[in-house]
Amino acid sequence: xxxxxxxxxxxxxxxxxxxxxxxxxxxxxxxxxxxxxxxxxxxxxxxxxxxxxxxxxxxxxxxxxxxxxxxxxxxxxxxxxxxxxxxxxxxxxxxxxxxxxxxxxxxxxxxxxxxxxxxxxxxxx
Numbered sequence: 001x002x003x004x005x006x007x008x009x010x011x012x013x014x015x016x017x018x019x020x021x022x023x024x025x026x027x028x029x030x031x032x033x034x035x036x037x038x039x040x041x042x043x044x045x046x047x048x049x050x051x052x053x054x055x056x057x058x059x060x061x062x063x064x065x066x067x068x069x070x071x072x073x074x075x076x077x078x079x080x081x082x083x084x085x086x087x088x089x090x091x092x093x094x095x096x097x098x099x100x101x102x103x104x105x106x107x108x109x110x111x112x113x114x115x116x117x118x119x120x121x122x123x124x125x
Contacts, residue, residue, distance in 0.1 A: 009119030
């Protein structure tokens, strides 16, 4: 059974950086698209960024383009999200999730089936 565990969240000042990690166990991630999603209080869960099985294709929400970078290391069964130039509106619980091969294209939460427990990111001065 696939298990996903996020880490790397925390409190950071505006303009700062964080790197999130998502470690998978139980099943290899090689055959899954994987992605990062976030949910702020009172808001729906939204796709932040998704990546194809090989890592050669990525998809970013407009709000994070140019600031966030998604990557994966299939040898380590791990997903990453490098977040730079963080803004207060990036504050949310961040989740990683796995889905079918083509699910990275739309990067919609409804298409992803296995989820981690989430890690809190707070951007505040």
